[in-house]
Amino acid sequence: MADTALAFAKINLSLDVLGRREDGYHLLKMVMQSVSLADQITLTASDSQRIHVETNLHYLPTGENNLAARAARHYWAATGQPPQGLHVKIQKKIPVCAGLAGGSTDGAAVLRLLNQQAKDPISPEKLREISEKIGADVPYCVMGGTALAEGTGEILTPLAPLPDCHILLCKPKFSQPTPELFARIDKVKIRHRPDTDGMVTAIEAGDLEGVARRLFNVFEEALQPRHHKTVQEIKSTMIDAGALGASMSGSGPTVLGIFTSEAGAMDCHARLSGQYPDTFLTRPV
Ligand code: C5P
Numbered sequence: 001m002a003d004t005a006l007a008f009a010k011i012n013l014s015l016d017v018l019g020r021r022e023d024g025y026h027l028l029k030m031v032m033q034s035v036s037l038a039d040q041i042t043l044t045a046s047d048s049q050r051i052h053v054e055t056n057l058h059y060l061p062t063g064e065n066n067l068a069a070r071a072a073r074h075y076w077a078a079t080g081q082p083p084q085g086l087h088v089k090i091q092k093k094i095p096v097c098a099g100l101a102g103g104s105t106d107g108a109a110v111l112r113l114l115n116q117q118a119k120d121p122i123s124p125e126k127l128r129e130i131s132e133k134i135g136a137d138v139p140y141c142v143m144g145g146t147a148l149a150e151g152t153g154e155i156l157t158p159l160a161p162l163p164d165c166h167i168l169l170c171k172p173k174f175s176q177p178t179p180e181l182f183a184r185i186d187k188v189k190i191r192h193r194p195d196t197d198g199m200v201t202a203i204e205a206g207d208l209e210g211v212a213r214r215l216f217n218v219f220e221e222a223l224q225p226r227h228h229k230t231v232q233e234i235k236s237t238m239i240d241a242g243a244l245g246a247s248m249s250g251s252g253p254t255v256l257g258i259f260t261s262e263a264g265a266m267d268c269h270a271r272l273s274g275q276y277p278d279t280f281l282t283r284p285v
Contacts, residue, residue, distance in 0.1 A: 002044045003117060007109035008034040008144060008285055009094045010101035010137060011167065011249040011256050013203075014194035015217040017185055025136070025152045026182055031159070031199050034144040035167050035282040039092050039102065041068070041109040043117075046085035055090040067107035071134050075114045078130045079122060095278045097175040099250030101137040108141030128154070137250075144285070148200055159200060162284040163208045166265035168238060171254040171278035172230045176223070178251040185222040193218060212245030212258045220248050231255055234272065241268035254278075 013031040020026050046052070051069040053062045063069060068088045076083055088110060094102035111131055115121045122130075124143075131138040136153040148157040194216035202210030220231060231253060235246040238257030242264035246257040259265035265281055273279040 002042050003113050004040060004042045005109045005113050006038040007041050007094075007105040007141070009037040009169075009282070010105060010141060011035055011169070011254075012099070012217055012247075013162075013211060013215055014196050014199050014247075015219060015250065016194050016196060017182075017190065017218050020186060021152075026185075027151065028149065028153055029194075029196050030149045030153070031196060031203070032140050032147050032149050033162055033167075034141075034285050035169070036285050037094055037100070037169065037280045037282045039090055039094050039106055039109075041106055041113065042089040042091075043110065043113050044087040044089070046087045048085040049083070051086045051088065053088045053090065055092050057092050057096065060090075060092070060096070067103040067134060067138075068110045071107035071110040071131075071138075072114060074130050074133055075111055078126070079118070095171045095254070097177065098171045098254045098278070099176070099248065099252045100169070100254055101141055101250065104135045104137035105141040107131075107134050108138050111138075111142055128156075146203060146284070148196070159203045160206065162203060162211065163206050164283065165208055166259040166262050167282045167284060168243070168257045168259060168265050168268055168272075169249070169254050169278075169280045169282060170234050170238075170257075170272045170276050172227070172234065172276060174227055174230070174253055176227065176252045181219055181222055181251045185219060188222050190218050190221065192216070192221075208258065208260065209244055212243070215245040215247035215256075215258070217248045217250075217252075219251055223252065227253060234276070237272060238268055241265075241271060243268065 053066040234255040238246040243257035
């Protein structure tokens with residue numbers, strides 16, 4: 001029997017890098033939000049004794065180094081089950097290497113589906129422990145919604161849902177490998193930081209303007225100058241089109257803009273999508 005789930009993309013409403021651990025991982029403080037842009041994950045048991053991942057993007061890994069396969073392995077190991085044959089079909093809509101946690105959210109959806117199918121499901125806490133081993137954004141993706149993430153991303157505090165709005169995503173044509181940007185941020189002096197506490201207060205108060213005013217990502221300063229310019233241009237286009245605020249998501253390069261007016265967001269989508277085909281109109285989920 002096949003089971004299907006949506007794997008929602010993640011955006012950062014704010015992102016701050018507080019320091020670097022001895023193992024090279026960074027300590028972060030981020031406000032995360034899931035949005036309606038989603039991949040579709042379908043799990044089907046197979047008798048092949050292996051995990052096969054099928055996606056509509058030919059360049060993605062189909063074997064064990066796909067995060068979806070790693071998630072299944074970790075789930076079985078942690079729950080004491082023998083490895084099984086599994087076919088994972090991923091209909092990808094979330095752009096890859098975009099700062100939208102596309103791979104992490106697919107892995108998280110596999111964990112949730114396997115746990116739903118289990119006769120004896122494990123607790124959310126145990127599921128979070130497993131997800132930490134798969135990737136820094138996976139614990140958040142298992143939970144979804146609006147949350148404050150600290151530590152390396154694994155210390156999560158759920159927040160009030162973001163007021164309904166229209167969130168436009170626009171991915172410039174370059175890709176920004178996450179480890180490279182972390183290496184660059186170690187070399188720049190961070191001059192401005194997000195007001196994370198103010199952002200959390202605004203979220204709890206349902207103050208969308210207060211949230212939009214505080215959108216901020218320290219990684220923007222670490223981009224190469226030509227990439228920085230592209231990101232700033234997209235942000236300006238969104239603000240000119242009536243966005244309450246705009247910022248880059250995660251390690252980029254996707255830019256997000258928050259709109260109250262659907263017509264304004266649609267108009268801006270029309271303006272950007274000619275030049276940037278990976279432009280999506282979404283809502284918070
Ligand atoms: O955990 P994940 O595989 O998603 O992270 C990708 C890369 O991002 C890591 O290899 C590391 O270089 C960097 N990273 C980091 N600190 C974090 C999360 C990710 O340095 N908190």
